[in-house]
Amino acid sequence: MASLVEFSGNNPIYYRKNISLGGMNMKEYFLVKEVIDEWDPIGLLGMGCPDDEYDPEIKDIVKRLSNSNSVDVLTKEIQEVFIKWFGEHLSTRDCLSAAQKILVRMS
Structure with a gap:
């Protein structure tokens, strides 16, 4: 299979x-x-933390994608992940925006 390359800012992602x-x-x-x-x-x-700072949370969200059959479910999953890892209750609006972006980019 061919490698795919995308860029996040100026940083290549392979x-x-x-x-x-x-x-x-x-x-x-x-x-x-x-x-x-x-x-x-x-x-x-x-604040200058390492680029992998959110990796545990990202992995947790990816694991939950298969159970997230709608934007509303994914929104709640994202909220739960950040409560679990940081004890932070993020706004539904912010989590909804992230969930929408994830689902759009996956389609």
Whole structure:
């Protein structure tokens, strides 16, 4: 399979189509990572934290994608992930926006 290259800002992201990482589809992982990192819901990347700061949360969201059959369900899943990992209750509006972006980029 050919490698795919996308860019997040000026940083190249390399992945192979349909190859999993620990049971996780890498394409889905990078799509979710791009949305969450752009959003920076806790403000950690803006404070200079490492680029992988949200990786546990991103992996958790990707694992929940198969159960998220609607934007409303994915919105709640995103909220639950950030409550679990940070104890932060993010607004439904912000999580809805992230969920919509994830689902649009996946289609």
